Amino acid sequence: MNQQLIECFKALGDPIRFNIYNSLKKQRLCACEFTEVLELDISQPTLSFHLSKLKECGLIDETRDGNRKMMSINEDMLNQMKIYWER
Secondary structure, three states: OOHHHHHHHHHOOOHHHHHHHHHHHHOOEEHHHHHHHOOOOOOHHHHHHHHHHHHHOOOEEEEEEOOEEEEEEOHHHHHHHHHHHHO
8 A cells, every 4th residue: 555545544533634524525615614614622723733634645635715725625535545445
């Protein structure tokens, strides 16, 4: 198994990151919307930490929309994970 896939599966092992990732499967979100959408009781620095972990391993992408950071699922990585599980 490739190291990036291992890091992705490890990242999703955390309940907060799993919930963040699940919410992005439904819609693209601004980083500022996560605490409301997921009803998370965490600080902004903690949220940033979790988003960074998901970006580092390639599970999510970040794009700029004006001064907003929009997060979305990295479809390529999702497909790689699906291929792995279907083997």
